[in-house]
Amino acid sequence: xxxxxxxxxxxxxxVAALAxxxxxxxxxxxxxxxxxxxxxxxxxxPALAGDAWEQLAGGSALARAALTSxxxxxxxxxxxxxxxxxxxxxxxxxxxxxxxVGAAAAFLPVAAPPIxxxxxxxxxxxxxxxxxxxxGVLLAHLVPAAGYLSLYFLGIFTAFDARVxxxxxxxxxxxxxxxxxxxxxxxxxxxxxAFALGFLISxxxxxxxxxxxxxVVRTLPLEVLAYVRAGQDRFAAAGALALTVPPLLxxxxxxxxxxxxxxxxx
Amino acid sequence: MSDRVSDGPNxxxxxxxxxxxxxxxxxxxxxPFGDQPGLADLSFAVxxxxxxxxxxxxxxGKTTLLRAIAGLASVTAGTVAVGGRDVTRLPPERRDAVYxxxxxxxxxxxxxxxxxxxxxxxxxxxxxVARERALQALAAVRMEGYAARDPRTxxxxxxxxxxxxxxxxxxxxxLLLDEPLASLDPSLRDDVREAIVSIQRxxxxxxxxxxxxxxxxxxxxxxxxxxxDRRIAQTAPPAxxxxxxxTLAVARFxxxxxxxxxxxxxxxxxxxxxxxxxxxxxxxxxxSAVAVFRPEAARLTADSSGAAGHVVALRHxxxxxxxxxxxxxxxxxxxxxxxxxxxxxxxxxxxxxxAQVVVxxxxxxxxxx
Numbered sequence: 001x002x003x004x005x006x007x008x009x010x011x012x013x014x015v016a017a018l019a020x021x022x023x024x025x026x027x028x029x030x031x032x033x034x035x036x037x038x039x040x041x042x043x044x045x046p047a048l049a050g051d052a053w054e055q056l057a058g059g060s061a062l063a064r065a066a067l068t069s070x071x072x073x074x075x076x077x078x079x080x081x082x083x084x085x086x087x088x089x090x091x092x093x094x095x096x097x098x099x100x101v102g103a104a105a106a107f108l109p110v111a112a113p114p115i116x117x118x119x120x121x122x123x124x125x126x127x128x129x130x131x132x133x134x135x136g137v138l139l140a141h142l143v144p145a146a147g148y149l150s151l152y153f154l155g156i157f158t159a160f161d162a163r164v165x166x167x168x169x170x171x172x173x174x175x176x177x178x179x180x181x182x183x184x185x186x187x188x189x190x191x192x193x194a195f196a197l198g199f200l201i202s203x204x205x206x207x208x209x210x211x212x213x214x215x216v217v218r219t220l221p222l223e224v225l226a227y228v229r230a231g232q233d234r235f236a237a238a239g240a241l242a243l244t245v246p247p248l249l250x251x252x253x254x255x256x257x258x259x260x261x262x263x264x265x266x
Numbered sequence: 267m268s269d270r271v272s273d274g275p276n277x278x279x280x281x282x283x284x285x286x287x288x289x290x291x292x293x294x295x296x297x298p299f300g301d302q303p304g305l306a307d308l309s310f311a312v313x314x315x316x317x318x319x320x321x322x323x324x325x326x327g328k329t330t331l332l333r334a335i336a337g338l339a340s341v342t343a344g345t346v347a348v349g350g351r352d353v354t355r356l357p358p359e360r361r362d363a364v365y366x367x368x369x370x371x372x373x374x375x376x377x378x379x380x381x382x383x384x385x386x387x388x389x390x391x392x393x394x395v396a397r398e399r400a401l402q403a404l405a406a407v408r409m410e411g412y413a414a415r416d417p418r419t420x421x422x423x424x425x426x427x428x429x430x431x432x433x434x435x436x437x438x439x440x441l442l443l444d445e446p447l448a449s450l451d452p453s454l455r456d457d458v459r460e461a462i463v464s465i466q467r468x469x470x471x472x473x474x475x476x477x478x479x480x481x482x483x484x485x486x487x488x489x490x491x492x493x494x495d496r497r498i499a500q501t502a503p504p505a506x507x508x509x510x511x512x513t514l515a516v517a518r519f520x521x522x523x524x525x526x527x528x529x530x531x532x533x534x535x536x537x538x539x540x541x542x543x544x545x546x547x548x549x550x551x552x553x554s555a556v557a558v559f560r561p562e563a564a565r566l567t568a569d570s571s572g573a574a575g576h577v578v579a580l581r582h583x584x585x586x587x588x589x590x591x592x593x594x595x596x597x598x599x600x601x602x603x604x605x606x607x608x609x610x611x612x613x614x615x616x617x618x619x620x621a622q623v624v625v626x627x628x629x630x631x632x633x634x635x
Binding site: 161163164166167168169170171172173174177181182185186188 | 333336337338357358359361363364365366367371373374375384385387388389432433436442
């Protein structure tokens with residue numbers, strides 16, 4: 001085998017290993033979600049069952065948890081983008097030490113481990129009567145999500161061509177017209193990405209949901225965790241697979257929408 | 267500008283501008299440069315339809331001044347009036363003044379026609395009227411065939427022309443251009459300069475343009491203002507400015523290359539190593555003084571008339587060669603006749619056209635003083 005052929009084969013093997021490491025667990029989960037009485041040393045499940053997926057599709061606890069998760073994530077994605085857009089823009093316009101302080105403030109909820117953040121928020125939220133409520137969980141999810149997205153928008157607005165806004169103002173656009181006719185359309189893709197990021201942060205949140213929701217607010221990750229602890233592998237696998245759907249969709253959307261970022265003037 | 271009328275419910279421009287009011291009047295304007303002292307106590311006026319060019323070296327505050335007029339930079343004192351209306355405290359969108367950056371700034375998410383429609387739409391101009399005006403503006407810059415194009419596909423010169431069309435589409439009283447030709451290749455400059463002049467003639471906004479390029483100022487301006495040491499040192503039509511700089515600092519900024527120290531005598535005579543000159547203009551009292559003149563005002567004589575000197579260097583430029591001639595303590599640049607350049611070290615004689623000489627009182631640092 002020539003050296004070139006050997007290098008090509010090595011590259012192929014590396015890509016195959018990567019694909020297997022990413023796809024293998026997903027395939028295994030898929031198999032597990034429809035298997036019945038599948039124990040060691042059997043290589044394949046002796047029997048198949050679709051009840052886990054039926055539960056996920058029907059009105060079971062798993063389905064309700066998936067709906068709760070989706071609702072929280074949608075609101076979190078939209079809310080965090082709404083909050084972070086002006087915050088990131090404001091920090092980007094600061095200069096000197098003020099900018100560093102602003103960026104550090106946005107970074108704090110991102111850097112803090114969720115368990116530490118949740119413990120800190122718990123007391124505060126209980127005082128406000130938000131413990132064990134969906135609203136409390138949503139607000140808790142918003143804290144790290146808004147932090148992440150503020151940093152995201154800080155990067156966007158640092159690269160954003162401020163001359164565009166200057167020129168639009170002198171052409172007669174009021175601040176509201178500037179936002180609606182120039183800034184938002186120019187950042188449409190970035191806003192979509194921010195929403196997806198906020199959605200995913202909430203979608204995969206466990207510690208904050210557990211600490212603020214107090215077990216009353218049941219989301220999909222909590223249900224999956226409960227099924228794992230109860231040894232109900234088929235339901236845990238179906239739930240886990242459902243958890244991977246939004247991230248995969250977001251990845252696909254990002255891949256297909258990856259066009260030129262129009263944050264500078266033409 | 268008296269034909270300007272409101273076109274729509276949100277057209278915030280004044281319905282009519284008084285005929286007698288200048289398009290722009292700046293009085294005592296003081297603009298800081300961040301924490302540093304900036305432009306101080308500037309005053310000038312620009313008439314409707316006039317092309318007013320402000321020149322100054324890099325960092326002199328030209329862009330800051332334009333931004334202050336446009337409402338994009340804060341001022342600490344003074345007033346800005348557009349069409350007789352005090353706009354000092356108004357936001358940029360209510361000043362009736364459009365500011366164009368050095369490099370054209372087109373909205374990347376809008377097609378060319380929609381870019382030009384932008385100022386009309388935000389003013390609430392009805393669609394058919396807006397479309398007609400936008401197409402007219404594009405036609406004025408020869409870009410009507412590009413209406414449906416994505417602005418990112420245009421060349422630099424084309425973008426400039428679309429930006430100009432968009433700026434005049436709303437028929438502002440004032441157009442503020444920040445070094446519009448600076449980022450262009452020489453081949454494109456003529457094209458964009460022609461577009462500026464043509465569109466300004468057609469729509470008649472007052473035009474305030476800043477540049478550090480004196481040729482550009484001379485080609486575009488009805489009047490030129492020179493910004494020196496944070497103040498306007500002189501305002502004059504280009505021919506007058508280049509012929510009669512008001513101060514030594516202005517003369518130096520204008521690149522009037524030759525300076526000769528001497529003595530200004532009663533009766534306007536100027537005694538110096540070049541002999542006794544009768545300058546075209548003389549400022550200040552009799553006494554120690556500096557005469558300045560352009561290289562074109564001097565010539566090498568073939569017949570030993572004029573002052574004797576010797577060539578110390580040759581300067582080759584795109585538009586011709588000059589000899590640096592030492593006459594006494596002064597080093598003068600003198601154009602060299604094509605095809606007959608002297609050699610370094612040659613003895614030559616220099617004569618000066620007195621009428622093109624301007625004399626100023628001696629200032630510290632004057633060459634040859």
